[in-house]
Amino acid sequence: MNHDETELISRCQQGDPNALKEIFDQYHKKVYRIAYGVVRQREEALDIVQEVFIKLYRSIRNFKGKSKFYTYLYRMAVNTAIDHARRMGKSIFSSLGEIEGFQPSDGIEKRPDSILLQRELEERVKVTLERLPTDQRMALIFREVEGLSYQEMAEAMGCSIGTVMSRLHYARKKFQELLKNDTKEERRG
């Protein structure tokens, strides 16, 4: 943790709302990525971001600086997102019409059949991600969405680098199997 960040956190611990705003400016996109990665739904992801920063403001006094600040924040984001996903239950797998994200920008991607295919693919990714155990899903999101190193992931998840590698490996393997099975079922259907 560099000096500026230490000072920023110390100001926030003293209840300075401007310090919280600076932390928000620095980290909101990262928190949003984690939130969206877990729930794959815009409104819910925004609610999670809001909840995480309010929680942070309330609990930052308990941050003693033993771990890196971003791992502290990421852990908070992950736990909040998982809580939301649990509360949402199956409802996060909304109908195709409600799916957001993956809006192609131009050319052939604008064709309705192409849009539908991409939406279907996105839906399948959602379902597959949800079928993974939480720790494996988080490993995948930390690595593929946030681009964290093994060391950073181990800190954020509170485990060893070996465990991180194992979770990533099994997540990728399971993802591959689930996607293959879905494709087979579709062909049969």
Next chain:
Amino acid sequence: MKDACSAVSKLLEKYFDQEVTKEERSFVEAHLLDCSACRDALRFMEELRTLIKVPVEEAVQKEDFPWVWQKIERGIRLEERPTFWETLQSWLQISSIFQRKVWIPFVATIAVLLFVTTQFIIKKTPSYSEPYVVEYIESETYNIMIFESEKAKTTVIWLFEVPEQKSSTS
């Protein structure tokens, strides 16, 4: 080739995640040139990353985060809004006099003054009740009128003569 594949497969994910050493990188890259199965495995990981990452990045681009910050600020302000008791406490701490804890005798003095003043005001404006006639008796020589005042508990008997005779009262 199979032995090389099994050796590389242990490193392939680390290579993809950019966690290998220089030597490991050279070893994997040399193998990838000749092995389509390992290239496929690598391509799958790339596709998976795209599938997971692209929708997230597109969602980030669309968001209006200043609006989210406003909601957070509002949420914090709501949490910090003081309760009635906290407001009262802070009001009591406004004046330095109150901070010195002089407010207990101060309030007691005000209460005593109020009590005394109230008594005085009540005494100054007593409720006054008029005496009223209870009985009036006429006779040939005297007429009698009896008054009663409830408040003073007094009874007045008034005796007066009929006309052309001496009158007397008691």
